[in-house]
Amino acid sequence: MSGWLKDKGHLARMAGLFAFGITAFLVFRWVMVPPGFGLYGHYRAGALDDARARPLQYAGRAECEGCHTDIVEARQGSRHARIGCEACHGPLIKHAQAPTEIKPTRPDGRVLCVRCHETNPWKPKGFPQVKVADHSDNGPCTACHKAHAPKIS
């Protein structure tokens, strides 16, 4: 080696190594980062289409209420009126699209009601809670409470 590089040869090689490393990283990044990344935010834009392509599970309350007007009436004025139908009945879009072919099962009150109403000090104070073991003599909750308008009396 000659000229001004004479005593800098090793440094030039190290610089070359770094340049190679950085280039390799950039190439790797270019290969690895999916197209559309960052278009709308810090995610892959295609993820939106992927999510859109997934089959729907929930029909939404408005859909149920269109047919089950009797339930809407039953719920009127009740504190359960604000709860979405599918929060208790589970995802039912298939039923909403083909009501007679797919008939949903009725939820089991013993399981369902307890999930929300069992006493738990972490719940906010105003939330109606019961110690289920002391409350109902092991009877089904729906024997005394109507599911859609649970207040007795």
Next chain:
Amino acid sequence: MESVLQSVQGFMYPNEVELQWGILIVLYPFTTGLVAGAFILASLERVFNVEAVKPTYRLALLTALAFLLVAPLPLQLHLGHPERSLEMYLTPHTESAMAMFGFVYLWYLMVVLVLEIWLDYRKDIVLMWRDSSGPTRWLYGAMALWSDNISPASLALDDRIGRALTVIGIPSAFLLHGYVGFIFGSVKANPWWSTPLMPIVFLFSAIVSGIAAVMLVYMVTAWWRERAFDMGCLDTVARYLFYAFLIDFSLEMLDLIHRIYEADESFRALDFMVHTRLYTSQVLVQILAGTIVPLGMLGLTQLVQMSEKARRRIYAMAGVLTLIGVFAMRWNVVIGGQLFSKSFLGYTSYKMNFATREGLLPAILLLILPFVILAVLIRLLPPWKVQRRGAGVSG
């Protein structure tokens, strides 16, 4: 549920009962602290030209490298998906301190440490390349980048660049460890962590632990090689340790006094915690055994004339206690910050497993690993003068 709740006293929110950050997350700031501390010790020698601590210079650099290579492993184990950590480099989120820190880590590893070690060792590498044969020859050749120019002019150039790197390296080392404190200090919701002093306290305890570690590594290697200790060097390093420790201790006390004086709404809950669940690890291990005792011991060597043997023993003991104390400090920050409820009405406890992914066993292995790496590095790049075939003593 019942068994989990047994560790709870008082009122805990559901997501607070079980600790998410365990011993591995304690290990992480401890290891990066050793890196930063060891490097800062090396830099002191280089920037201020302190002749006395020269025997520890290369040792400190290699120690820093060994620990830096291991530093990310506890995080990888904790997260459990090492392949995903790459994403942080590919698509970094500029608003995430953790993601940005990935680059600080890379910068520090490649540009500061590896480059500085390479420049400092280049002459030795070239000489070893010339002297060796077979695969080792190839290895040293590769390390020298197959450039065997060790003319005085080229070495002088290396030295100049190395010095510049050291100067860049100091803020980098500060950033490296300041960041770890920053991560904790910036958690607004946690009064045990959230203080702007956190990065500074972390940094100084890092310097303390790094100096103690290098001092111990120096003593062990000298003893292993059956060489006489360079007492001048040891005394100087111990003095640095003492001074750094004094600053660190004052900062920690400042933090404590500030908390006591400010006595905000979290104070009583935290005070109770320090007097109960953290009493052993904070008051006994960290403050008493890990700070006041070693400080006293080191202070004594400054005040009283002592035989070499007595000083050596004191340094060794103080060094070990210091490391235990700094580890306890990391423990108390990481674990302590998760023991109390945000409601300030209850406490949980940390149950450490043994042979699980985040248990004690991997933590112990991760503490041993840097020393294995260091042993290999020392074999490859001896920090001291070596006898060479034919060439006599050189390097």
